[in-house]
Amino acid sequence: MIRHLLSGGDLDAATATQILDTATEMATVAGREVKKLPALRGRTVVNLFYEDSTRTRISFEAAAKRLSADVINFSAKGSSVTKGESLKDTALTLQAMGADAVVVRHPASGAPHRLANWVDGSVVNAGDGTHEHPTQALLDAYTMRSRLGRLAGLHVAIVGDVLHSRVARSNVLLLSTLGAKVTLVGPPTLIPVDISPALAPGTDVSYDLDAVLPGVDVVMMLRVQRERMNDSYFPSAREYARRYGLDGPRLRRLPEHAIVMHPGPMNRGMEITPEVADSPRSTIVEQVANGVSVRMAVLYLLLGGNNR
Amino acid sequence: MAYPPAARTSPPRQPSVKVILTAADVSRVVDRIAHQILEKTQGAAETVLLGIPTRGVPLARRLAARISTFEDVTVPVGVLDITLYRDDLRRHATRAVGPTDLPPGGIDGRRVILVDDVLFSGRTVRAALDALSDVGRPASVQLAVLVDRGHRQLPIRADYVGKNIPTALAESVKVTLAETDGADEVKLYGGGQ
Numbered sequence: 257m258i259r260h261l262l263s264g265g266d267l268d269a270a271t272a273t274q275i276l277d278t279a280t281e282m283a284t285v286a287g288r289e290v291k292k293l294p295a296l297r298g299r300t301v302v303n304l305f306y307e308d309s310t311r312t313r314i315s316f317e318a319a320a321k322r323l324s325a326d327v328i329n330f331s332a333k334g335s336s337v338t339k340g341e342s343l344k345d346t347a348l349t350l351q352a353m354g355a356d357a358v359v360v361r362h363p364a365s366g367a368p369h370r371l372a373n374w375v376d377g378s379v380v381n382a383g384d385g386t387h388e389h390p391t392q393a394l395l396d397a398y399t400m401r402s403r404l405g406r407l408a409g410l411h412v413a414i415v416g417d418v419l420h421s422r423v424a425r426s427n428v429l430l431l432s433t434l435g436a437k438v439t440l441v442g443p444p445t446l447i448p449v450d451i452s453p454a455l456a457p458g459t460d461v462s463y464d465l466d467a468v469l470p471g472v473d474v475v476m477m478l479r480v481q482r483e484r485m486n487d488s489y490f491p492s493a494r495e496y497a498r499r500y501g502l503d504g505p506r507l508r509r510l511p512e513h514a515i516v517m518h519p520g521p522m523n524r525g526m527e528i529t530p531e532v533a534d535s536p537r538s539t540i541v542e543q544v545a546n547g548v549s550v551r552m553a554v555l556y557l558l559l560g561g562n563n564r
Numbered sequence: 565m566a567y568p569p570a571a572r573t574s575p576p577r578q579p580s581v582k583v584i585l586t587a588a589d590v591s592r593v594v595d596r597i598a599h600q601i602l603e604k605t606q607g608a609a610e611t612v613l614l615g616i617p618t619r620g621v622p623l624a625r626r627l628a629a630r631i632s633t634f635e636d637v638t639v640p641v642g643v644l645d646i647t648l649y650r651d652d653l654r655r656h657a658t659r660a661v662g663p664t665d666l667p668p669g670g671i672d673g674r675r676v677i678l679v680d681d682v683l684f685s686g687r688t689v690r691a692a693l694d695a696l697s698d699v700g701r702p703a704s705v706q707l708a709v710l711v712d713r714g715h716r717q718l719p720i721r722a723d724y725v726g727k728n729i730p731t732a733l734a735e736s737v738k739v740t741l742a743e744t745d746g747a748d749e750v751k752l753y754g755g756g757q
Binding site for chain 2 (some may be wrong): 274277278280281282284288289290292293294356535556557558560561
């Protein structure tokens with residue numbers, strides 16, 4: 257088993273499938289009277305969040321608690337970071353407190369990789385800059401598998417702000433490992449020019465959403481990340497929504513079985529209309545629930561045994 | 565009379581293998597346990613058989629099948645995976661988690677009979693009891709095993725035992741079943757002395 261989870265590319269098909277299978281078993285705990293397992297009793301998981309997050313932090317916290325681990329939440333606001341403490345010093349502090357795993361979100365791409373060299377415990381990347389978010393990719397894959405029954409051979413369109421999206425990067429890596437075909441769709445300004453050969457061979461790029469929709473099994477809408485945009489990547493929000501937003505008419509152009517995903521938080525009216533977000537084909541709420549099961553599986557597989 | 569000189573080196577001892585139960589024995593033993601369950605539970609009313617993976621699961625299914633042949637009652641069968649409740653998780657590489665599958669009616673208020681192949685230290689059964697208390701509240705819990713080889717490390721005993729096999733700690737007992745291994749057999753492997 258792997259020691260850290262830093263990138264969607266860390267996982268081979270067998271390990272990724274093992275995580276998804278374990279998540280299936282973890283999901284049954286949510287339906288029980290006692291929603292707790294003793295597997296990580298006495299282990300400490302630190303949530304180290306340098307960026308705002310609701311669902312990912314709460315999801316990791318719920319996952320660790322359901323496995324009986326002790327959870328320490330650390331957010332950069334209100335901590336010594338505001339006094340100028342470096343990531344390394346913070347890491348050494350956590351190390352001294354005996355953290356068995358550090359779940360880290362950081363605005364700098366690559367921060368979890370650095371952290372993995374400094375601490376003895378396992379490091380889980382919960383989103384680093386515009387780089388990767390592997391547990392999101394795992395929960396997306398889990399959601400696709402539970403809705404559509406398989407991953408191999410699926411055609412997945414990832415639509416929108418690919419340039420700033422760590423979700424897109426991790427998904428491309430993981431989905432191609434698991435045998436799905438990915439097409440990246442968005443305005444040319446928001447798709448890195450070199451993305452497909454660099455990430456995974458077989459990944460297509462398209463600038464025309466309407467042409468892609470009739471042939472896909474999954475449409476994954478990405479949030480337009482205005483907080484990371486220092487330039488004007490598109491003329492106006494209205495024009496973006498007109499060309500790349502998923503609305504009712506576009507939803508009806510999808511194949512009957514196709515599902516709509518969004519990692520959240522959504523900009524309703526921008527990349528997705530409320531009609532689509534709340535339709536039965538949208539898996540957005542399901543993705544949140546699946547996130548806890550998948551993160552339980554990841555924490556169990558990293559910390560459950562003696563993998564040192 | 566002169567004795568021949570003692571051999572300087574004794575030939576290397578092969579670890580001995582002894583068949584304890586043949587396929588026919590296993591089938592007789594399963595039949596007997598099925599009868600005992602019917603006798604002790606007044607016809608297996610309100611009873612659920614839960615197999616502990618790997619080989620407890622086919623054993624539980626066989627017991628249920630024999631019970632329904634003998635008395636025409638259907639006993640629900642389920643699977644109880646105990647991986648996450650083991651006390652030795654940290655001593656090994658991470659173990660794969662298997663499915664837990666309870667019968668539709670659940671186990672609340674019923675008599676649960678745990679089924680496993682070999683009873684040894686008792687730690688598996690301890691883990692199973694913990695797992696059981698997290699998935700429901702049975703009225704009572706019993707234990708059925710194909711082989712009891714002794715050497716308990718916890719105060720645990722079986723209610724139904726297929727065969728008691730006195731063993732040395734260094735020996736090992738291996739159960740194979742048609743469903744999981746291709747053939748029914750119980751073998752005792754010697755510790756090589």
